[in-house]
Amino acid sequence: MAEGRSFDVVVIGGGPGGYIAAIRAAQLGFATACIDDWTRAGDKPALGGTCTNVGCIPSKALLQSSENYAHADHAFAAHGIAIEGLSIDVAKMLARKDKVVAQNNDGIAYLFKKNRIAFFHGRGAFAGRDADAWRVDVAGPGAATIVGRHVIVATGSAPRALPGVAFDNVRILDNAGALAIAEVPKRLGVVGAGVIGLEMGSVWRRLGAEVTMLEALPAFLGAADEAVAKEALKSFTKQGLAIRLGVRITAVRVGKDDVAVDYTDAAGAAQSATFDRLIVSIGRVPFTTGLGADKVGLALDARGFVEVDADCRTNLANVWAIGDVVRGPMLAHKAEEEGVAVAERIAGQHGHVDFNTVPWVIYTSPEIAWVGKTEQQLKSEGVAYRAGSFPFSANGRARALGDTTGFVKFLADAGTDRILGVHMIGPFVSELIAEGVVAMEFGASSEDIARICHAHPSLSEVTREAALAVDQRTLNL
Numbered sequence: 001m002a003e004g005r006s007f008d009v010v011v012i013g014g015g016p017g018g019y020i021a022a023i024r025a026a027q028l029g030f031a032t033a034c035i036d037d038w039t040r041a042g043d044k045p046a047l048g049g050t051c052t053n054v055g056c057i058p059s060k061a062l063l064q065s066s067e068n069y070a071h072a073d074h075a076f077a078a079h080g081i082a083i084e085g086l087s088i089d090v091a092k093m094l095a096r097k098d099k100v101v102a103q104n105n106d107g108i109a110y111l112f113k114k115n116r117i118a119f120f121h122g123r124g125a126f127a128g129r130d131a132d133a134w135r136v137d138v139a140g141p142g143a144a145t146i147v148g149r150h151v152i153v154a155t156g157s158a159p160r161a162l163p164g165v166a167f168d169n170v171r172i173l174d175n176a177g178a179l180a181i182a183e184v185p186k187r188l189g190v191v192g193a194g195v196i197g198l199e200m201g202s203v204w205r206r207l208g209a210e211v212t213m214l215e216a217l218p219a220f221l222g223a224a225d226e227a228v229a230k231e232a233l234k235s236f237t238k239q240g241l242a243i244r245l246g247v248r249i250t251a252v253r254v255g256k257d258d259v260a261v262d263y264t265d266a267a268g269a270a271q272s273a274t275f276d277r278l279i280v281s282i283g284r285v286p287f288t289t290g291l292g293a294d295k296v297g298l299a300l301d302a303r304g305f306v307e308v309d310a311d312c313r314t315n316l317a318n319v320w321a322i323g324d325v326v327r328g329p330m331l332a333h334k335a336e337e338e339g340v341a342v343a344e345r346i347a348g349q350h351g352h353v354d355f356n357t358v359p360w361v362i363y364t365s366p367e368i369a370w371v372g373k374t375e376q377q378l379k380s381e382g383v384a385y386r387a388g389s390f391p392f393s394a395n396g397r398a399r400a401l402g403d404t405t406g407f408v409k410f411l412a413d414a415g416t417d418r419i420l421g422v423h424m425i426g427p428f429v430s431e432l433i434a435e436g437v438v439a440m441e442f443g444a445s446s447e448d449i450a451r452i453c454h455a456h457p458s459l460s461e462v463t464r465e466a467a468l469a470v471d472q473r474t475l476n477l
């Protein structure tokens with residue numbers, strides 16, 4: 001075991017929060033180490049955390065494969081392209097996904113080398129404090145005891161199980177299981193119609209599974225703007241996702257070849273359904289197992305999150321925490337922003353993360369994206385606002401793409417015209433939302449966007465037209 005290596009900054013966790021924090025710390029001139037325990041085939045490290053290994057990246061790889069299949073199945077004919085004997089090789093699709101993941105793992109390892117970040121493969125645990133530095137033990141292939149003047153905890157999150165129903169990744173699947181189903185299930189159940197449930201349900205629905213989604217909340221996509229949620233429900237239902245809202249699960253029985261779920265529906269009537277596989281995507285819980293939080297008195301809140309202030313400071317001197325393991329949205333880019341901000345604060349700079357301009361994206365078809373306040377939030381806060389919407393159906397590029405579902409909606413302050421929220425559902429809105437984020441970061445008005453020249457023909461013209469709609473002067477509708 002290597003002893004006594006000492007660093008300015010030790011990062012525990014190599015997900016998007018941790019690896020970005022390490023890179024920024026190294027850029028700022030700090031001697032930096034990162035500890036991560038994720039392991040892939042051949043006992044090799046797999047940097048990138050949940051996001052790279054079983055989250056953002058593999059889900060997008062499968063969404064792309066399944067969307068290509070769905071296009072070949074339904075959309076190509078209109079272009080005069082005939083395909084006979086269309087089929088999907090699931091093993092090949094999964095192998096492609098694994099390759100995309102490995103490219104990202106290796107990309108991060110390269111970035112560590114480039115930035116001279118010392119990487120330790122294994123589980124990091126607080127061991128104590130000597131003078132003005134923290135001792136951290138690493139257990140695993142890269143076993144060592146290292147010391148850091150500052151420690152950044154970025155240990156992420158783990159999937160939440162249904163009470164009394166453990167994940168087995170055979171019948172009851174977490175996100176990792178949902179991304180690795182070896183054949184298209186005939187009947188797929190999904191508990192939780194949130195972002196992950198909708199993305200995973202979409203993948204397997206497009207490939208032919210009968211998908212039933214069981215959601216506890218009475219409203220669909222409650223965090224999204226109501227108009228967007230309504231349009232999304234219509235689209236997903238048309239695609240064949242059977243979405244049941246207001247459901248209360250009363251029993252789950254795992255059989256040899258299937259899984260039976262008893263539940264009460266929104267009207268309180270008892271129902272039962274049987275599936276070949278059941279994905280449980282009811283949220284995630286902070287992960288601090290094995291971190292040694294108790295040993296050094298690192299404070300956790302009642303839900304197990306590491307307690308931090310607005311600047312990601314914990315209760316311990318020079319110990320910071322970021323990403324999924326602390327309060328706030330469980331999003332990779334939020335984790336990254338906190339990582340950058342903390343590294344800059346350690347350097348005495350003024351790192352800053354504005355939660356109001358963190359974008360949200362759901363990579364279904366149509367895609368959904370938003371930033372800022374929803375219309376229902378503004379109403380409940382009593383803010384006077386003006387709204388403007390424009391549909392993709394009135395846009396030339398969307399017609400040429402053959403994808404005219406959805407709209408862009410702006411919400412602007414009634415008095416100052418400052419943009420308060422931008423909501424999108426439609427093609428490539430995961431990319432279009434960046435304009436809304438930039439606009440809000442710069443404190444733009446809807447008129448600013450309306451006066452900016454947007455390329456023609458492009459989907460971004462819908463954004464401009466929606467901004468024009470705030471002042472009721474759309475040009476193409």
Ligand SMILES: Cc1cc2nc3c(=O)[nH]c(=O)nc-3n(C[C@H](O)[C@H](O)[C@H](O)COP(=O)(O)OP(=O)(O)OC[C@H]3O[C@@H](n4cnc5c(N)ncnc54)[C@H](O)[C@@H]3O)c2cc1C
Pocket residue numbers: 012013014015016017018035036037038048049050051052054055056057059122123124125154155156157175196287289290291322323324325330331332333334335363
């Ligand atoms: C299916 C799915 C799809 C998603 N899609 C998106 C998306 O499209 N966009 C988006 O923004 N977010 C998405 N997310 C959420 C995103 O993955 C998380 O918000 C993000 O990964 C959080 O980053 P993090 O660095 O805080 O933690 P993590 O990514 O969870 O990384 C934590 C790392 O720390 C390691 N670790 C934990 N404890 C220790 C220890 N004691 N010692 C050493 N290592 C340790 C873990 O093994 C892991 O490698 C998705 C999540 C899932 C599950």
